[in-house]
Amino acid sequence: MKIGIIGVGLIGGSFAMDLRKVLPGAEFFGLDKNPEHLKMAADMGIIDTEGGDPEIADADIIFLCIPVDAAVRELPVLLDKIGDEALVIDAGSTKKQICAAVADHPNRRNFMACHPIAGTEFSGPKAAMQGLYEGKTNIICEVEKTAFKLQEKALDLFARIGMRIRYMNPEAHDKHIAYVSHLSHISSFMLGKTVIEKEKNERDIFDMAGSGFESTVRLAKSSPAMWTPIFEQNKENVLETLREYIHNLEEFRKKLAEEDMAGIYKEMEDTNKIKEILKGIPLNKKES
């Protein structure tokens, strides 16, 4: 089996590492716009060789793991180049624009729109790890538009690397993921910004920071190149989550200003039920 990895970073590299274990004998080729990442991925044994149009035409499966703006641009071109029986799987954090970009493509049946919920704040081949996908959710959109035989092939592979599958339509995916992922990133980035601005002349202050601060600003280490196009593609949903989040912060601020401490207590008590909700979320191995 010949497998192509376009974008040999955390997501693409980890797919290669996990699939190598369950597909002995498979050959992996890679493409990346960053030649250093491509060399690193080869040196690390993530890919066997570099790839190009001949390898793409000959591939059985291709994983497209690049920023979502590039994915929208590249996917239609990629579908033009592949063989009749090939399967292309993307891994983007937004699904509406990419599904729209190939809605009328003659090879739409060769494509499966996926969002593996497995990212971390790290990126590049060095961030890739074996077992990243074990126990993680993979959201598949418009599954009915993928050829039945290719659906089977993809689902078998996902099962073998330990992923659980959820099906959604692209609109619902983008709306809900804004709440449980995109908003977290903005809250984290702006928290980091607020503290850096305040404390820029007092570096020692970070000695006061504990694991709670670390946890809430962890996502502010994330890659701007990856996240800028996500926010752009999911603009309307993200604006809506931000509006609600800012409103809740304003209400909290008002309660505190008015010394409504019973109200503050209740806000926190009501939100404590997040404990139950969080129980179901699998952590990454590097973090747990």
Added chain:
Amino acid sequence: MKIGIIGVGLIGGSFAMDLRKVLPGAEFFGLDKNPEHLKMAADMGIIDTEGGDPEIADADIIFLCIPVDAAVRELPVLLDKIGDEALVIDAGSTKKQICAAVADHPNRRNFMACHPIAGTEFSGPKAAMQGLYEGKTNIICEVEKTAFKLQEKALDLFARIGMRIRYMNPEAHDKHIAYVSHLSHISSFMLGKTVIEKEKNERDIFDMAGSGFESTVRLAKSSPAMWTPIFEQNKENVLETLREYIHNLEEFRKKLAEEDMAGIYKEMEDTNKIKEILKGIPLNKKES
């Protein structure tokens, strides 16, 4: 040596567990307004016995590890009851009001105002753990007001359980801790609230949440009984951090609404330097 633990939860319980290792033969008594916690602490071997006024009068060291509103109330009374050579150490997340509450107390020299940066989102005796304080920062305020011999005694104990010491005045402590701790808690609680409100009728949506969401809302599991009085005591500083945080979120929202993607990219890129800052923060063992 007789050691009293008032409040046998995460902070008090963990002090007892760590001190037991470095002070063989020491006896630990406990007090707690929650009789179940007291029994649990005894059953777990955190304390040897329950304590009362006679034990307090006879104690060498007492750790006061209770919510900051109770601490401000109880500390002056406690200082009335102790022996001449006794050392009382608090562990509150705010320092201005507690220092003010005993500024003119005749036994002020028996008290050391501390804030060990070691809390987690968990509370109660079951959250206590050995090694919690290893590598953690302990901020000591108004050290010059503690009797010199008692300073020495306390610093020796903190060194033996692996803490690093920083000295600050109470006002500076409360101002800066608002940025690197209190704001993180509010951002986390309000993030949890925003998502719960939106998704209350769609429980399956949390299947979409990954480790990034978990990380940013982790602190929303924290105890309202502990955090309400912290916010109350540090109201002015917390309001200021919230004002700045909300402003930054508004600016981000405006950039996104105007599709200023270069501006969004730059915001994130500038904040990425948090990576360097976070390198110095020790994680808790249960988390690392």
